Amino acid sequence: MQLTNTENLIDKYNVAGPRYTSYPTVPFWDLEHFDTQKWHQGLLSFGKKEIVENGLSLYIHLPYCESLCTFCACHKRITKNHSMEGSYIDALLAEWRMYLNILGVKPTIKEIHLGGGTPSFFSSDNLERLLTGILKDAHVSENQAFSFEGHPNNTTEEHLQTLYNLGFRRVSFGVQDYDPVVQKAIHRIQPFEAVENVTKLARAIGYTSVSHDLVFGLPFQKLESVRNTILKTLELKPERIAFYSYAHVPWIKGNGQRGFEDDDLPTAGEKRALYEVGLELFEQAGYAEVGMDHFALPGDELFVAMSEKKLHRNFMGYTTQSSRAMIGLGASSISDIWGAFAQNAKDIEAYKAKVFGGTLPVEKGHILTEKDLFVREQILNLMCHFETAWTDDQFGIIDSEELQLSLQEMETDGILELRPSGLVVLERAFVRNICMVFDQYLSKNMKTEKLFSQTI
Numbered sequence: 001m002q003l004t005n006t007e008n009l010i011d012k013y014n015v016a017g018p019r020y021t022s023y024p025t026v027p028f029w030d031l032e033h034f035d036t037q038k039w040h041q042g043l044l045s046f047g048k049k050e051i052v053e054n055g056l057s058l059y060i061h062l063p064y065c066e067s068l069c070t071f072c073a074c075h076k077r078i079t080k081n082h083s084m085e086g087s088y089i090d091a092l093l094a095e096w097r098m099y100l101n102i103l104g105v106k107p108t109i110k111e112i113h114l115g116g117g118t119p120s121f122f123s124s125d126n127l128e129r130l131l132t133g134i135l136k137d138a139h140v141s142e143n144q145a146f147s148f149e150g151h152p153n154n155t156t157e158e159h160l161q162t163l164y165n166l167g168f169r170r171v172s173f174g175v176q177d178y179d180p181v182v183q184k185a186i187h188r189i190q191p192f193e194a195v196e197n198v199t200k201l202a203r204a205i206g207y208t209s210v211s212h213d214l215v216f217g218l219p220f221q222k223l224e225s226v227r228n229t230i231l232k233t234l235e236l237k238p239e240r241i242a243f244y245s246y247a248h249v250p251w252i253k254g255n256g257q258r259g260f261e262d263d264d265l266p267t268a269g270e271k272r273a274l275y276e277v278g279l280e281l282f283e284q285a286g287y288a289e290v291g292m293d294h295f296a297l298p299g300d301e302l303f304v305a306m307s308e309k310k311l312h313r314n315f316m317g318y319t320t321q322s323s324r325a326m327i328g329l330g331a332s333s334i335s336d337i338w339g340a341f342a343q344n345a346k347d348i349e350a351y352k353a354k355v356f357g358g359t360l361p362v363e364k365g366h367i368l369t370e371k372d373l374f375v376r377e378q379i380l381n382l383m384c385h386f387e388t389a390w391t392d393d394q395f396g397i398i399d400s401e402e403l404q405l406s407l408q409e410m411e412t413d414g415i416l417e418l419r420p421s422g423l424v425v426l427e428r429a430f431v432r433n434i435c436m437v438f439d440q441y442l443s444k445n446m447k448t449e450k451l452f453s454q455t456i
């Protein structure tokens, strides 16, 4: 039956599915065929030339937050006690030293992203010690992209200035929603003035790209309240806006403080309408949609990367750097060297114990097969450029009647257009569903409800 309207499509395609910051996705990593020795070999075979000439990306996970936001799906620990800052920084530096020993060269760093948790939980002195400790044994690429995530409630002028002095030019602030009812439900009370203040401070210091994170699909959100949050955001004209679809994953992050019930969440159709409000307002204000959940002003590097088809996606989300070596430092961080992934111990004590015991804190990983690499490329193309192409030979690796039928059905539903050796996404809302058809680890009747959030 041909589906003709968006509501029917949402009903049909709103299933639990990955966000594809990696392929294969973490629940399907082949742990049996991975060990730390193979990870070492992978790093070495990646090549010193690549690490020195093309450069590395570093993701550094800073897992502490002072207060729990009950919608949050990040790896974090909530505490008001700051006494562990120093030893966590020591662990990160010790882990970096292990990587330097394995690589055996002075690497070039192209990109650093401080994520969390809340990087601005740490004092600026501790962040400075961390970064000077890392940068002293590395070259910094000429057009480096250093960024950090700041919480508007605790990012200070000192944080912004210290990191600026170390080469940071991009900052993203978690905003989520300005509506008091929503803020109460998600346990995140954050006045507009706090966001305005840090945004203006960042600009005055010289940051060239300020990003605000908003989320749609949160409890009690209504068209009018989301419109209001967006209009307030537009008053500050951040260069980038992340407009994330709320990932409801209570089985991982369940907690007793939640100020909402599942019934308080918008339905899939309502959630889509919230997104449409955002799309319209952002486009009216001169922003362009970049990838699945970002908007950027023309001139911002993310926008430029999209226009030049250089957009890349990894565990940090969308990035402008196509570096194929990303080392993740810190508890739960994931490293990605294109042909292999490795994830550190998630538990902070287990992570520290390994590092201080002199071994890499890698807990699990995956070595990509030839088939994985082909599918990874297709999924990356779809998530970044909303189209992909292949040669018949390559496609033969995964070709099957089931795959052909699924693609044809999606074409009939109007969400993609098949080309002789490739496809173009017509309905971007369903890009994750299209990627799922290529995913070799998902089978049609598999139960994915407790693994992934809903695609819409």
Ligand SMILES: C[S@@+](CC[C@H](N)C(=O)[O-])C[C@H]1O[C@@H](n2cnc3c(N)ncnc32)[C@H](O)[C@@H]1O
Binding pocket: 065, 071, 072, 073, 074, 115, 116, 117, 118, 119, 149, 150, 151, 152, 173, 174, 175, 176, 213, 214, 215, 244, 245, 246, 247, 248, 249
């Ligand atoms: C590590 S936080 C940002 C920095 C800082 N901790 C803060 O909250 O301001 C990363 C961002 O991920 C997004 N996020 C977290 N949990 C999410 C979820 N369940 N669904 C969608 N986005 C989520 C939020 O927009 C959040 O700002």
Ligand code: SF4
Binding pocket: 064, 065, 067, 068, 069, 072, 073, 074, 076, 116, 117, 118, 151, 174
């Ligand atoms: S949204 Fe940010 S501050 Fe809130 S719990 Fe998550 S990481 Fe921590």
